[in-house]
Amino acid sequence: xxxxxxxxxxxxxxxxxxxxxxxxxxxxxxxxxxxxxxxxxxxxxxxxxxxxxxxxxxxxxxxxxxxxxxxxxxxxxxxxxxxxxxxxxxxxxxxxxxxxxxxxxxxxxxxxxxxxxxxxxxxxxxxxxxxxxxxxxxxxxxxxxxxxxxxxxxxxxxxxxxxxxxxxxxxxxxxxxxxxxxxxxxxxxxxxxxxxxxxxxxxxxxxxxxxxxxxxxxxxxxxxxxxxxxxxxxxxxxxxxxxxxxxxxxxxxxxxxxxxxxxxxxxxxxxxxxxxxxxxxxxxxxxxxxxxxxxxxxxxxxxxxxxxxxxxxxxxxxxxxxxxxxxxxxxxxxxxxxxxxxxxxxxxxxxxxxxxxxxxxxxxxxxxxxxxxxxxxxxxxxx
Ligand code: PLP
Numbered sequence: 001x002x003x004x005x006x007x008x009x010x011x012x013x014x015x016x017x018x019x020x021x022x023x024x025x026x027x028x029x030x031x032x033x034x035x036x037x038x039x040x041x042x043x044x045x046x047x048x049x050x051x052x053x054x055x056x057x058x059x060x061x062x063x064x065x066x067x068x069x070x071x072x073x074x075x076x077x078x079x080x081x082x083x084x085x086x087x088x089x090x091x092x093x094x095x096x097x098x099x100x101x102x103x104x105x106x107x108x109x110x111x112x113x114x115x116x117x118x119x120x121x122x123x124x125x126x127x128x129x130x131x132x133x134x135x136x137x138x139x140x141x142x143x144x145x146x147x148x149x150x151x152x153x154x155x156x157x158x159x160x161x162x163x164x165x166x167x168x169x170x171x172x173x174x175x176x177x178x179x180x181x182x183x184x185x186x187x188x189x190x191x192x193x194x195x196x197x198x199x200x201x202x203x204x205x206x207x208x209x210x211x212x213x214x215x216x217x218x219x220x221x222x223x224x225x226x227x228x229x230x231x232x233x234x235x236x237x238x239x240x241x242x243x244x245x246x247x248x249x250x251x252x253x254x255x256x257x258x259x260x261x262x263x264x265x266x267x268x269x270x271x272x273x274x275x276x277x278x279x280x281x282x283x284x285x286x287x288x289x290x291x292x293x294x295x296x297x298x299x300x301x302x303x304x305x306x307x308x309x310x311x312x313x314x315x316x317x318x319x320x321x322x323x324x325x326x327x328x329x330x331x332x333x334x335x336x337x338x339x340x341x342x343x344x345x346x347x348x349x350x351x352x353x354x355x356x357x358x359x360x361x362x363x364x365x366x367x368x369x370x371x372x373x374x375x376x377x378x379x380x381x382x383x
Contacts, residue, residue: 145173171193
């Protein structure tokens with residue numbers, strides 16, 4: 001049995017979520033678009049899930065467009081807005097997930113002028129720089145995340161929304177890592193579009209949603225049978241969506257514990273890591289997700305540390321799950337001004353619902369052993 005401390009990569013499916021999904025996998029066979037009784041039951045389940053997902057973020061059910069995950073919702077937001085505008089400028093945060101940076105790159109190939117918003121040394125967007133970028137003019141869309149997947153740093157999305165709207169542009173917010181871990185309110189954040197993903201809140205993988213202000217003119221990526229108010233064609237992944245609805249409802253009702261429980265474990269581990277020789281905690285001066293700790297240990301490579309912990313049955317990550325194993329330094333840490341050698345040393349521990357104080361102690365003990373017994377010439381990174 002491995003000790004799982006990588007909840008920002010994906011969180012285990014909750015048994016209560018699986019219970020809600022099961023009838024829609026095995027028992028009821030209706031297509032939500034069918035008019036017969038099983039079809040109507042499927043439609044009702046779909047709309048109940050939509051209401052639960054909307055309620056988690058204080059939105060209206062009609063503002064929820066279900067997608068096949070967070071990546072698709074990010075793509076729908078960026079490409080869907082830009083498709084309706086002949087040309088313009090798109091600003092994306094420099095520390096965004098590849099689910100945002102990827103579509104921005106694709107839009108650049110189509111002629112969009114894409115610029116990246118810088119961050120300070122703690123990983124917070126530089127609002128003065130954003131103001132200057134907006135003042136130049138021509139910006140149609142801005143995309144920033146609420147919480148970073150690697151450092152956990154929270155962005156002041158409401159302040160960014162005020163700047164962006166003042167410049168007459170639209171704002172998309174990737175709230176994939178924040179929703180279910182801390183309160184997220186669509187209206188209070190002030191974004192026009194917002195991305196959510198079920199598996200980061202103990203729901204199933206491959207299900208997400210774009211929350212949108214209905215005044216936004218959005219072009220679908222997937223044309224088809226008119227599902228999701230014409231914005232995402234294809235028969236809905238009903239069991240997945242029902243699971244998302246249940247995960248959202250549970251997250252809403254248990255939000256206080258979900259924020260506090262991992263914070264205690266994270267803080268306990270952080271205190272232990274600080275005692276290790278050459279340890280450096282990233283973004284500790286910024287407001288962060290309560291479950292996330294990213295750090296490095298001088299002279300040690302992050303990927304090597306991941307493998308050493310893995311040998312001891314402990315699952316953590318060297319950065320974003322999508323990039324681990326690539327050997328590339330974290331783009332988040334390099335954007336924060338860290339040398340590539342330091343950025344390559346990063347290790348991310350992300351706690352979740354099932355973790356206990358003993359888990360924090362176990363990983364602290366393992367790190368201690370690894371650091372004190374490290375071979376002199378193994379995978380050293382200079383910093
Ligand atoms: N945005 C952020 C900030 C993420 O951390 C992730 C996943 O790691 C995604 C988007 C992509 O979501 P999904 O895995 O549901 O496609």
